[in-house]
Amino acid sequence: TLTARLEDIFSKLQGKGKLDEKSVREALREIRLALLEADVNYRVVKDFVARIQESAVGEEVLSSITPGQQVVGIVYRELVRLLGDEAEPILWKGPMPLVIMLVGLQGSGKTTTAAKVASLLKARNKKVLLVAADVYRPAAVDQLRILADQLEVGFYRMDDVPPKEICTGAVERATREIVDVVILDTAGRLHINEPMMEELSGIAAGVKPRERLLVLDGMTGQDAVRAAQEFDKRLDLTGIIMTKLDGDARGGAALSVRAVTGKPIKFIGVGEKLEDLEPFHPSRIASRILG
Amino acid sequence: RTTRGAEREHALEELEQRLIEADVGVEAAVIIRDRLEEYLRTSPGPSLEELVGVIRKQLLDLMRAPVPPPLAEPEERVAPYVVLIAGVNGSGKTTSLGKLARHYAKEGHRVMVGAADTFRAAAVEQLAIWAQRAGADLVAQKPGADPASVAFDAVTAAKARGHSVVLLDTAGRQHTKVNLMNELAKIRRVVNKAHSGAPHESLLVLDATVGQNAVSQARLFHEVLELDGIFLAKVDGTAKGGVVVPIIRELGLPVRWLGVGEGIDDIEPFSPERFVEAMLA
Numbered sequence: 001t002l003t004a005r006l007e008d009i010f011s012k013l014q015g016k017g018k019l020d021e022k023s024v025r026e027a028l029r030e031i032r033l034a035l036l037e038a039d040v041n042y043r044v045v046k047d048f049v050a051r052i053q054e055s056a057v058g059e060e061v062l063s064s065i066t067p068g069q070q071v072v073g074i075v076y077r078e079l080v081r082l083l084g085d086e087a088e089p090i091l092w093k094g095p096m097p098l099v100i101m102l103v104g105l106q107g108s109g110k111t112t113t114a115a116k117v118a119s120l121l122k123a124r125n126k127k128v129l130l131v132a133a134d135v136y137r138p139a140a141v142d143q144l145r146i147l148a149d150q151l152e153v154g155f156y157r158m159d160d161v162p163p164k165e166i167c168t169g170a171v172e173r174a175t176r177e178i179v180d181v182v183i184l185d186t187a188g189r190l191h192i193n194e195p196m197m198e199e200l201s202g203i204a205a206g207v208k209p210r211e212r213l214l215v216l217d218g219m220t221g222q223d224a225v226r227a228a229q230e231f232d233k234r235l236d237l238t239g240i241i242m243t244k245l246d247g248d249a250r251g252g253a254a255l256s257v258r259a260v261t262g263k264p265i266k267f268i269g270v271g272e273k274l275e276d277l278e279p280f281h282p283s284r285i286a287s288r289i290l291g
Numbered sequence: 292r293t294t295r296g297a298e299r300e301h302a303l304e305e306l307e308q309r310l311i312e313a314d315v316g317v318e319a320a321v322i323i324r325d326r327l328e329e330y331l332r333t334s335p336g337p338s339l340e341e342l343v344g345v346i347r348k349q350l351l352d353l354m355r356a357p358v359p360p361p362l363a364e365p366e367e368r369v370a371p372y373v374v375l376i377a378g379v380n381g382s383g384k385t386t387s388l389g390k391l392a393r394h395y396a397k398e399g400h401r402v403m404v405g406a407a408d409t410f411r412a413a414a415v416e417q418l419a420i421w422a423q424r425a426g427a428d429l430v431a432q433k434p435g436a437d438p439a440s441v442a443f444d445a446v447t448a449a450k451a452r453g454h455s456v457v458l459l460d461t462a463g464r465q466h467t468k469v470n471l472m473n474e475l476a477k478i479r480r481v482v483n484k485a486h487s488g489a490p491h492e493s494l495l496v497l498d499a500t501v502g503q504n505a506v507s508q509a510r511l512f513h514e515v516l517e518l519d520g521i522f523l524a525k526v527d528g529t530a531k532g533g534v535v536v537p538i539i540r541e542l543g544l545p546v547r548w549l550g551v552g553e554g555i556d557d558i559e560p561f562s563p564e565r566f567v568e569a570m571l572a
């Protein structure tokens with residue numbers, strides 16, 4: 001473990017004096033390794049380690065814990081601080097219906113997450129409309145319809161029209177029927193696919209979603225930042241949902257994406273069932289990243 | 292002399308960064324960096340081209356899978372040739388299976404597809420569309436059916452009706468969920484019962500955007516299925532899929548196919564040279 005590796009480095013310090021520069025530098029090498037192994041972005045790791053160096057060197061060695069534990073503590077606290085506050089709430093304030101738009105790369109978990117969010121809001125007595133705006137993937141509309149039926153929430157689909165029209169039509173219907181929340185499930189797409197990214201901007205211009213959430217696979221590696229930045233640039237995201245954190249992925253992409261976009265992680269997906277959605281806890285993700 | 296040293300340090304760090312950003316992982320990046328430093332000691336002022344050449348050679352060396360490729364093509368004597376597809380949630384299995392179905396159909400095979408994902412909403416409907424596009428037949432049961440039973444039916448039907456290739460889709464699953472991995476082991480056993488020698492090929496579908504967790508995925512799926520290879524999907528994105536380097540090194544698993552898009556023909560056989568070029572681009 002990282003703590004054990006740091007213990008070795010600091011074993012010569014014997015609990016007195018200050019954390020010297022040489023031991024701290026060695027410790028930083030270990031920390032850098034741990035973060036890279038956890039899929040934190042290379043540049044984010046570089047900045048992070050530089051920040052730790054500043055706050056660790058010259059710190060008084062505490063007598064109550066080992067220097068290794070002390071440094072882990074510094075790293076952990078800095079990770080939690082960077083990951084942001086406890087789950088930022090859904091942006092309820094504003095005109096109804098609240099439109100939530102889910103976007104992201106292929107297979108990240110958008111359709112399932114759309115249904116999970118619907119389930120969460122239904123439990124809070126909100127009237128929900130799930131919108132099948134993915135016209136490309138075979139049986140995508142069926143997939144969302146099945147989930148909507150399971151949840152007994154409203155479902156909107158339209159054949160032979162582009163996604164933007166599906167979304168504007170859905171919001172019109174939601175406004176007429178006094179629906180509280182409209183959740184738009186969009187098709188997975190590459191951030192480098194210009195026409196598909198344009199499509200998203202078009203949908204956003206058409207229905208002005210108050211929540212624009214990136215659904216990001218928790219196992220994503222160094223590429224997370226490239227994709228997140230592009231989606232953020234186009235849509236000015238209001239948050240991120242990280243999925244598939246019920247496996248053993250360390251989830252370093254969370255730190256990378258938060259550090260680079262500054263956008264809050266609002267929820268995490270922890271399973272395939274519709275109740276497997278949890279509010280984001282920076283402390284838990286920090287421990288996970290540190291391994 | 293010191294500016295030369297600083298320049299060299301900087302160049303080495305840049306190259307190491309590129310490798311790590313390609314998801315090859317720290318261990319492989321360090322091995323390559325060490326080799327570069329060694330090269331720099333013995334060769335005076337190499338050009339950037341030469342350095343990239345050293346990296347290219349290193350990567351190709353690291354990717355040389357010691358395991359010989361298995362039945363690379365379906366042979367008559369084993370017909371039907373059975374391929375089992377597995378992987379974590381959303382990696383691209385169903386779409387990749389569609390591409391493989393099309394590939395084998397174009398080569399003149401009669402292809403049978405088995406819808407052994409009986410769990411996820413509209414999984415069978417999705418696969419049915421791919422089978423139809425590929426010109427393959429489909430065996431499916433009601434949602435919630437036992438996946439092993441569907442796999443068994445598909446293989447048995449293929450034997451009876453003279454299909455030469457069977458492709459079995461399975462549900463996405465996290466490799467850390469023991470009961471789901473046991474389910475996969477059961478599918479494999481049952482398929483073997485239906486047709487001796489089957490599955491002739493077990494493929495792990497990996498998403499090229501996945502980071503170091505792919506190594507854990509490969510390890511655990513390999514334990515359960517004795518994988519024959521990897522189908523690396525979504526390489527048409529910006530992720531380089533470098534994680535196959537540690538996987539090949541550690542497990543000796545060859546990459547057999549690349550998924551290069553969402554269309555049925557967006558499939559390429561793996562070429563280490565082209566893959567490394569794309570990684571160094």
Ligand SMILES: Nc1nc2c(ncn2[C@@H]2O[C@H](COP(=O)(O)OP(=O)(O)OP(=O)(O)O)[C@@H](O)[C@H]2O)c(=O)[nH]1
Pocket residue numbers: 104105106107108109110111112113134137140186187188189243244245246268269270271272276380381411463464465
């Ligand atoms: N284990 C696990 N699986 C998840 C989670 N979220 C989604 N999934 C699964 O991931 C797979 C892909 O989910 P989808 O909802 O189809 O993903 P998508 O982003 O809509 O995919 P595209 O529309 O093709 O881009 C499915 O098997 C889901 O059940 C999660 O938090 N944990």
Ligand SMILES: Nc1nc2c(ncn2[C@@H]2O[C@H](COP(=O)(O)OP(=O)(O)OP(=O)(O)O)[C@@H](O)[C@H]2O)c(=O)[nH]1
Pocket residue numbers: 106107137188190378379380381382383384385386387408411414461462463464496524525526527528549550551552553557
């Ligand atoms: N760009 C790109 N997208 C791909 C590729 N392969 C699959 N996809 C997309 O990835 C998403 C998920 O593909 P699926 O085939 O449903 O993945 P899966 O592994 O079967 O998913 P589950 O069964 O839910 O675990 C879909 O949107 C596909 O179109 C590829 O090579 N390139």
Ligand SMILES: [Mg+2]
Pocket residue numbers: 110111112134140185186187188
């Ligand atoms: Mg979807």
Ligand SMILES: [Mg+2]
Pocket residue numbers: 384385386408414460461462463
């Ligand atoms: Mg599938």
